[in-house]
Amino acid sequence: MDEEARKRIVFLGTHGQFNLGDELLLETFLSQLGPEHRYSVNSYAPDETAAGLADRFHVDVFDTADGKLALIRRLWASDVVIFGGGSIVKELYPSTGRWRYATLCMVLAIVGFCRLVARRPVLMSNIGVGPITTKTGRRLAGWILSLASLVSVRDQRSFHTCRMLGCRPEKLRRVPDAVWVNEPEVFASRRSAESSESTDGGRRVPIALNLNYDIENGENWELFLDLLEQALRLVATKTPIELHALPMQSRFKEHHDLLVLEEFLSRVPDIVSVVHHPRDHAEVGRIIADCDVLVAERLHALVIAATLGRASVALMYDVKVRELVEQLSLNDRAVDINRPFDPTSLADVILDTMDNAIGEGGRLAHRATGLRAEASDYFGDVRGWLRRPDRSGWPAARSPVLSEV
Numbered sequence: 001m002d003e004e005a006r007k008r009i010v011f012l013g014t015h016g017q018f019n020l021g022d023e024l025l026l027e028t029f030l031s032q033l034g035p036e037h038r039y040s041v042n043s044y045a046p047d048e049t050a051a052g053l054a055d056r057f058h059v060d061v062f063d064t065a066d067g068k069l070a071l072i073r074r075l076w077a078s079d080v081v082i083f084g085g086g087s088i089v090k091e092l093y094p095s096t097g098r099w100r101y102a103t104l105c106m107v108l109a110i111v112g113f114c115r116l117v118a119r120r121p122v123l124m125s126n127i128g129v130g131p132i133t134t135k136t137g138r139r140l141a142g143w144i145l146s147l148a149s150l151v152s153v154r155d156q157r158s159f160h161t162c163r164m165l166g167c168r169p170e171k172l173r174r175v176p177d178a179v180w181v182n183e184p185e186v187f188a189s190r191r192s193a194e195s196s197e198s199t200d201g202g203r204r205v206p207i208a209l210n211l212n213y214d215i216e217n218g219e220n221w222e223l224f225l226d227l228l229e230q231a232l233r234l235v236a237t238k239t240p241i242e243l244h245a246l247p248m249q250s251r252f253k254e255h256h257d258l259l260v261l262e263e264f265l266s267r268v269p270d271i272v273s274v275v276h277h278p279r280d281h282a283e284v285g286r287i288i289a290d291c292d293v294l295v296a297e298r299l300h301a302l303v304i305a306a307t308l309g310r311a312s313v314a315l316m317y318d319v320k321v322r323e324l325v326e327q328l329s330l331n332d333r334a335v336d337i338n339r340p341f342d343p344t345s346l347a348d349v350i351l352d353t354m355d356n357a358i359g360e361g362g363r364l365a366h367r368a369t370g371l372r373a374e375a376s377d378y379f380g381d382v383r384g385w386l387r388r389p390d391r392s393g394w395p396a397a398r399s400p401v402l403s404e405v
Contacts, residue, residue, distance in 0.1 A: 007037045007079040007386055012110065014086055016043030016064065018251040021179075021300030023052060024281040025085035028178050029125070030057050032379040033082075033386065040074045044252070052280070072113065080121055080389050081114045083107070085154075085178050087128035087320060089144055091137045095218035097254075104140040111147045121149040121389040125382065126178040128320045129158035131216070132165075142166055150385065150394060152378065154178075155323035170393035173378075177324075179303050180368065181375035187285025187304050204242040204272060205354055208288050208305075210296035211264060212248070213255035215317040217338035224337045227346070228315075229267050234347035236271050239354070243273040246287055248298045250277065257298075292357045295350065297337070299324055307372075309365030311357040313350055328367055333360070 011029065014022045030039060030053070039059040043049035050061040062070055075081060088107055091100045114120045124144075132141050145151060145167040152173045153159050159174040215221060235241055245265060247257035258277070265273045278284045285304050288294055294305040297315040302324060305312045314334035316322045325334045333353055335341050353360060381395055 005036070005387055007389075008040070008077060009033065009037050009386075010040045010074050010078040010081045011084055012042055012081065013084050013088075015041060016045035016049050017249070017253070018045070018048075018256075019249040020278060020281055020284055021248055021298060022086065023049070024300060025126075025178055027053070027281075028182060029082070029084040030059070032178070032181060032382070034383065037386075040078065042071070071110070075110070075114055075120065076118050078118075078120055080123065080386060081110075083122070083124045083127060085126045087130070087318075088124070089127060089129040089132075089141050091132055091134065093131075093214060093216055093218065093318075095214050095221075100134070101137060101140060104137060104144070108140055108144050108147075111144050115147045115149075122147070123382070123385070123389075124148045124151045126152055126154050126175055127158070128155065129153055129161045129165075130319055132161065138165060149389070149392075152394075155320060155327070157319055157323050173394045175378045176371040176375045177299070177303060178375065178379075179300055180307070180371040181379060182307065183372070184307050184309070184365075187282060187308055188289040204240040205293070206242045206244055206291040207350070207354075208244045208246045208291040208294045208296070208301075209261065209264075210246045210248060210257065210294070210298050210301045211260045211315075212257055212297040212317060213260050215297075215338055216319075220338050220340070223340060225264060225267070227341060227343045228264070228337075230343035231346040231350065232268060232271065234344060235350050238347075238351055241271060243268070243271055244287060244291055245273060245275040246278070246284065246294075246296070246301060247276070248278075248284070248301055293350065293353050297321065302328075303368075306364035306368045309361040309368075311353045311360035311364070313346075313353050327371075328364060 013026060015026050035057050039057055041059055041061050042064045043061050044064050046061040046063050053059055088103060090103060092098050092103060111122050114122050132138055142165040145162055145165055150171050151162060151167060152175045153162060154175060154177040162172050245261040247261055249256045250258040262275060276287050278287060285308060288305050288310050289308050294301060294310055294312040296302055297317045299320050302312050302314055306328060314321060314325050314330050316325060316334050316336045325331055333349055335346050385391055
């Protein structure tokens, strides 16, 4: 590749928070953009992030907490700035304990500097937009979207929100979440072990369970745990089960997934359980592949399961998971955990998913194949844009709306 095609890319995201979904997004983006470029990547844990990327990329990992000057120097020296994946144009939920507009103001400051001062192109790629519920939030988000060079969003709600906020149609595109571009082999393709037997000699059905504390309606969290406990106990009265705790985040914040899962399992000591400590997305994939069903909140746990052809029950905790449920036609195998629900109904859904795990897994794998092709086409366009980052819009031949399920 000629030297002009090699770019100095500042790639920004929520890296180094020991969230395996975020680290998977980073690896996916760098793999798709190409190893020929030189990257500067932010991280709250630079050493761990650099070690995870190994020697596959020319990458400078810098500490997100180093201060504004360190970031400004890298932005000024870049050819292109990319925000990759995640819900970054949003107001924060009260459950995070942070100021509602903290993320919006931070992103606006970076995009404003890049576009108005450094005159660098900014791609906001495969992002989520929302929730945005206040006039101030809409104003901040509108400024961000107007300044960005190109924007691609991962769901229909984000697409409509961007249009409502005034984002020009030629620079806006709806695409799958970036992680869909990965082949099943990136995670796992075969079971590595059989589930254990119950005390009466029968097979215990392995269920992978993922929980995430940061739901939209934090006031409903304890009630949700009570109802989930009741549902799983009802399932266990019908058939022997084995819960496999699957944390996608095990450090960094106060109520991380591992802590939440351990506390939940203490409520059901009579149900056999295994607590896993996955270190990367491949280990997450192997755990899911070894289970019959995934019951999960986290979006990327559900994406990995579909890619592997594993049946899922979605615990819808925010807009991005609700949109994924629509995208995968999982409406009959999902429950909104922000409000009270009937635990008997959830138990019936889990039991039905267990009974139809093979067929449902096959259906999801077929859908994942289609989304993988769309994501691959999109990244081809992004690589084309990198050769000409002054381009003002997405290729006209591509539709901004995902194909129907």
